[in-house]
Amino acid sequence: MLKHLMEGSWCSLNLLLEGPRGTGKSFLAANIGLTNKFDFIEIISPESFLRLSDLEMCNEIIMRWKEAQSYSSSLIIIDDIEMIVEIGRSSLTISNAFTVCLNMEPLKNHKRMVVATTSDLAFLRSIKLEEQFFLSLHVPKLKSEGVAKVISQMFYIPLEHHTQVATTLAPVAIKDLIYILESATRKQDETSANGSGGSSITNIDTVYRLANLMLK
Numbered sequence: 001m002l003k004h005l006m007e008g009s010w011c012s013l014n015l016l017l018e019g020p021r022g023t024g025k026s027f028l029a030a031n032i033g034l035t036n037k038f039d040f041i042e043i044i045s046p047e048s049f050l051r052l053s054d055l056e057m058c059n060e061i062i063m064r065w066k067e068a069q070s071y072s073s074s075l076i077i078i079d080d081i082e083m084i085v086e087i088g089r090s091s092l093t094i095s096n097a098f099t100v101c102l103n104m105e106p107l108k109n110h111k112r113m114v115v116a117t118t119s120d121l122a123f124l125r126s127i128k129l130e131e132q133f134f135l136s137l138h139v140p141k142l143k144s145e146g147v148a149k150v151i152s153q154m155f156y157i158p159l160e161h162h163t164q165v166a167t168t169l170a171p172v173a174i175k176d177l178i179y180i181l182e183s184a185t186r187k188q189d190e191t192s193a194n195g196s197g198g199s200s201i202t203n204i205d206t207v208y209r210l211a212n213l214m215l216k
């Protein structure tokens with residue numbers, strides 16, 4: 001669907017990626033930047049606003065927006081938009097700044113795409129920010145088929161365990177899954193006599209123990 005959207009003709013496109021924490025929303029946003037040709041990519045994330053007043057935050061958002069507008073095609077990624085709004089003393093003030101920017105007419109012959117990520121759609125809805133986006137795409141936790149795919153592409157687990165590990169761990173955020181499997185790999189390397197550092201997990205109980213700790 002995203003591919004279809006990207007191939008369409010548009011001059012301004014506001015896209016919201018929403019879903020639980022760690023499901024790969026920022027990864028997907030970055031991937032849109034990497035796999036499409038933009039003259040300029042601006043990343044707006046909560047870290048850069050921590051010490052600013054509300055007025056400074058609004059000015060910063062508008063300044064970055066205008067800079068992006070000066071290129072003929074630009075991608076603006078707003079990572080964890082709900083956190084940026086929450087950093088402000090007045091959430092409404094920051095939310096209004098985003099609303100103004102999201103509705104700013106792109107300059108003539110300018111193509112602007114905005115991709116924002118959030119793990120709190122209900123909050124964005126309550127402050128009427130969700131409705132400023134043309135489209136909102138849900139990024140879910142991985143189901144067992146997705147877990148099995150990550151295992152087979154990124155880790156080595158003996159084939160006979162794939163289905164059981166996948167069904168036991170699902171549904172799971174990709175970030176948690178990778179963390180569990182990397183930790184299991186490290187543990188295995190530590191305990192094996194000649195820890196080779198490869199991605200081979202043969203002690204499946206370790207995976208379940210780590211999953212119990214992480215996902216409860």
Ligand SMILES: Nc1ncnc2c1ncn2[C@@H]1O[C@H](COP(=O)(O)OP(=O)(O)OP(=O)(O)O)[C@@H](O)[C@H]1O
Nearest residue numbers: 020021022023024025026027028080117119174175
């Ligand atoms: N398709 C993917 N392939 C490999 N690794 C991925 C993929 N998607 C996400 N990851 C990894 O999972 C981790 C979490 O991804 P990301 O930060 O994009 O999630 P998020 O949904 O934006 O999280 P949050 O809601 O906490 O901001 C990252 O370390 C990223 O490298």
